Amino acid sequence: MPDQPAIVATDLVRDFPRPRTSLLTPAPVVHALRGVSLEVKQGERFGIVGESGCGKSTLLRLIAALDRPTSGQIVVEGTDITNLPERRLRFLRENLQLVFQDPMSSLDPRMRVRDIIAEPLVVQGHPASGARVRELLDAVGLPANAGERYPHQFSGGQRQRISIARALAPRPRILIADEPVSALDVSVRAQVLNLISDLVDELDLTLVFVSHDLSVVKHVCDRVAVMNAGQIVETGPTADVYAAPQHAYTQRLVSAIPTLQRALSGATTADLLSHPAAPSKGAPA
Amino acid sequence: MSAVAAPDDVLSVRGLNVTVRDTVLVADVDLTVGPGERVGLIGESGSGKSLTALSILGLLPDDVVADGSIRLAGVGPDLVGTDEKTLSRIRGRDLAMVFQEPMTALNPTMRIGDQIAEVMLIHQTRSGRAAARAAAAELLERVQLPPDLLRAYPHQLSGGQRQRVVLAIALANDPALLICDEPTTALDVTVQALVLDLIVSGVRERSSALLFITHDLAVVATVCDRVLVMYGGRVVESGPITTLFTTPRHRYTQGLLAASNLEPHDAPTASDFADGAYPDSGSGDVAPSSRTRSRRLTTIPGTVPAAGHFPSGCVFRNRCAHATDVCATTPPWTGTATHGYACHHPAGAQDA
Incomplete structure (x- = not known):
């Protein structure tokens, strides 16, 4: 099944009902996703870009079957997971792994690193050998004795390495990274991006990389989908989208990214706004 | 200064x-x-x-x-x-x-x-x-x-x-x-x-x-x-934006600029920093494949030490590829109050 796409999403809709505010009016509904369709090929590095509240995390949760769509269909490696019960999702729990944004809150502070990394193996009934844990620590560039320590003893970049090691433990084929570097310093960001890039290549992973920073996505991904207000407004090869954005929202997004090159050639803060900013949705008027 | x-x-x-x-x-x-x-x-x-x-x-x-x-x-x-x-x-x-x-x-x-x-x-x-x-x-x-x-x-x-x-x-x-x-x-x-x-x-x-x-x-x-x-509680370099970002002198500034550059290394803007002076130590034994070579970012090896654990002398010397014995002494400030650097082996000098 090499030609089979890794992930196919068709017309995904996810509505979240909010608590009723009045007895006389129906409960308000937040339309988090309004008809999202995308296809990620095997071995592809696929980026999803958008601002807070655009629905990118909701989309990820649907792909990882952590949440169910209101309507639409998700097929992962040929299996329709849309309405599959949890007990039949075992293949997905092994083949698809996640790395989250905040490496502090996504690691259990009371578990030793070796137990954190072995946990996905234990849960899935695999033998969690010390050798596999050491191999994973080595793969993400951490010393073998790191396994004995606790998450708080590590810096942000090292914690993100632990998250990556945990995600790779069950030998997944699809890696989903939700803003993995936005909490990191510049020099650490480069190290973690290199690590993700190397591992994706070496282990032949399909990567879905979510970020609000188009310049990071451009560096990591082959193809990108730009999301705004629950919809994908533009998809294409990353370099093309970055160099010649077609949709008005993408244009505004690209022009708002400060870069050294632009700044050194005299760009000011007013130039970042050359496409007038629209008020963010969901905010009070 | x-x-x-x-x-x-x-x-x-x-x-x-x-x-x-x-x-x-x-x-x-x-x-x-x-x-x-x-x-x-x-x-x-x-x-x-x-x-x-x-x-x-x-x-x-x-x-x-x-x-x-x-x-x-x-x-x-x-x-x-x-x-x-x-x-x-x-x-x-x-x-x-x-x-x-x-x-x-x-x-x-x-x-x-x-x-x-x-x-x-x-x-x-x-x-x-x-x-x-x-x-x-x-x-x-x-x-x-x-x-x-x-x-x-x-x-x-x-x-x-x-x-x-x-x-x-x-x-x-x-x-x-x-x-x-x-x-x-x-x-x-x-x-x-x-x-x-x-x-x-x-x-x-x-x-x-x-x-x-x-x-x-x-x-x-x-x-x-x-x-x-x-870096490490010290001002290591200062200057006008354009000068400092186009011709950094301190090795830390140079590394920071290289690490924030997300363009491929063959881009002309990156060539100044892609001198291989900053090998990536972070990803350990993972060998870069031919596909990633163009994607690799230049990194500063190691991590920022915890407060109070910076080396004596030049605070950056334990992560610097150019450090020598002289870096154990605190580097003097070279230049004026508003434009200068504190480095024994500045970039752009003969040994660079």
Whole structure:
């Protein structure tokens, strides 16, 4: 099944009902996703870009079957997971792994690193050998004795390495990274991006990389989908989208990214706004 | 950095040290900001940039002690060692600050309009409640927020809107110096663009000086005229934006620039830094395949040490590919007060 796409999403809709505010009016509904369709090929590095509240995390949760769509269909490696019960999702729990944004809150502070990394193996009934844990620590560039320590003893970049090691433990084929570097310093960001890039290549992973920073996505991904207000407004090869954005929202997004090159050639803060900013949705008027 | 301070500098920091018990957190920082000048302070977490800002404001935690000299134009006493009563009259009037977290910088139980008016009433810069209220409405308009937000509470606002309210409060009394500590780090790019523009136009209208703290080189290059690079509690290099970012001299600045460059290494802009001086130690034994070679980012090996664990002499020497025995002694400052570096083996010299 090499030609089979890794992930196919068709017309995904996810509505979240909010608590009723009045007895006389129906409960308000937040339309988090309004008809999202995308296809990620095997071995592809696929980026999803958008601002807070655009629905990118909701989309990820649907792909990882952590949440169910209101309507639409998700097929992962040929299996329709849309309405599959949890007990039949075992293949997905092994083949698809996640790395989250905040490496502090996504690691259990009371578990030793070796137990954190072995946990996905234990849960899935695999033998969690010390050798596999050491191999994973080595793969993400951490010393073998790191396994004995606790998450708080590590810096942000090292914690993100632990998250990556945990995600790779069950030998997944699809890696989903939700803003993995936005909490990191510049020099650490480069190290973690290199690590993700190397591992994706070496282990032949399909990567879905979510970020609000188009310049990071451009560096990591082959193809990108730009999301705004629950919809994908533009998809294409990353370099093309970055160099010649077609949709008005993408244009505004690209022009708002400060870069050294632009700044050194005299760009000011007013130039970042050359496409007038629209008020963010969901905010009070 | 031992040049004479120009008498008209808005802010003049000399020999600032910040210590907690026996640990030195900031050592010998010299910093000047001229009238209307926009100065950036860059560095990674733990470099001491926020502590420097907090020392200027006199907001250091109880067990953290600053010594040295911090002078603000038009204010009599040295801000170091001044009592809290005097400082509280200066803060919010001559000196204002925009913090990183707009969620925690506002009072959740007060309406936006009252919070903006409060800063003018406390410092008695407006004649009365009505005048302060009118000024608050005007300030809100200047940060491009609708007037009905005057009656809103902070939780009703988005992050970008809150940060604009914080900015309005900071600018209310036309401060001589505005300090922004990572004001846009928590914001989306389009919102960041707007907030940055409001900060720059706000200080420009008032001819205020700006001290802008960030770890984002692109942001500092867009906002500021001049920049200081901090690492391990020391200023390692300073200079005008264009010079410093095109021809960095300190090896740390060079590494920082290379690490933030997300363009492929064959791009002409990157060639200056892609000299292989910074091998990546982070990813261990993973061999780069041919496909990633073009994607690899230049990194600074190792991680920033914890406070108090920086090496003696040059603070960067344990991560520097050019370090030799001489780096065990503290490198002298080369250049002028506003443009120079502290490095034994600067980039661009013969051995580079």
